[in-house]
Amino acid sequence: MNTFTKKVMSVGEMASGAKLTVPVYSFVSENASGPNVYIQANMHGAEVQGNAVIFQLLELLQHCRLNANITLVPYANPVACNHKNGEYTLGRFDPITGVNWNRMYHFDESVIEPFSQNYIDATEEDINNDFRALMLNEIEQKLDHNIFGLTTGQRIAYQLQRLAYQADIVLDLHTGPISSKHLYCPEYAQASANYFDIPHTLLIPNDFDGAMDEATFCPWWSLQQAFEKQGRKFTMGQGLFNKESFTVELGSQEQIDLDVAKDDAVSILAYLHYKGVISNDEYQPQAMTRYACYLNDYKALYSPMGGMVDYLAEFGEVLAAGEPLARILRMDNYGDGEALHYVSLDKPVIPILHFASASVNQGTELYKVFYNYFELPES
């Protein structure tokens, strides 16, 4: 039997004293032999679809045979989630500091080298337990033993990170602005991308830039590298280092679609089945052509001019070199100049997302595209 619990985590206070809280749902498995899982959604305010995916996961997981513990956190960032302006939700940046909410997680690489030296001959079990304890202690120190305090966003991020550090597999559910589904996947975990029903994968290097996925896989990656330098070899994704984190981009912001959410929940369950988290064989990945692209080749195309944009390129389909991505309308030029300007690129690309508004300034990020893409090899 699995035990299901709901808790409410307090992540801060508003000026009036009102509490900022986040619901935390957990399945605790009786025989937790597989990797534990942490899934959160809505760290960015307008990116709400992950909440619907968590709803569908909660519904489906009740009927699954679990080999591990699973923690699910919708509404991960209540400040961003509630930050409306007119008809729109803002909430990709802290309105006070201007910092991206998903760049506030903590990882101090200087703890890795000393740990690897002290544990060079330790058992895998001791390394696993003590390194996890070390990383949790790092967060505890930040949260509770810091006389200078924390920003609102850091306080939220570190509390989420404390939950994530107790898991081996972390999924951070986001969306693009107007977007197709795509997956941010660490390069070492490329094989796992075949188990999500997501046709486009971005392979990210093993660098820490403050995001949740990096904050949870980079410590283990760095530790594995430090051991290797001293002659002790481990493989990322296996055994002690069976740690993976992904940012799952579910589509467009400002949208809830419960039917699509069910498809995405099933896709996540296929991945969790592959990792041994659940033993329900009915969850299998769909056959599809999956494309990948390295992060360096994931290019933003900035608008060459101000104007009104007619977005032309379809998401997820190869657009031939020279074919227009968009046309920009400039009514001020009508009659004595060019009223229409076409935007294209020099190579075939796969458009993944575009800006959410039709009116843009010169320099607005118009599209993001896979520039040098390739078919993801089947594992």
Ligand SMILES: [Zn+2]
């Ligand atoms: Zn996001």
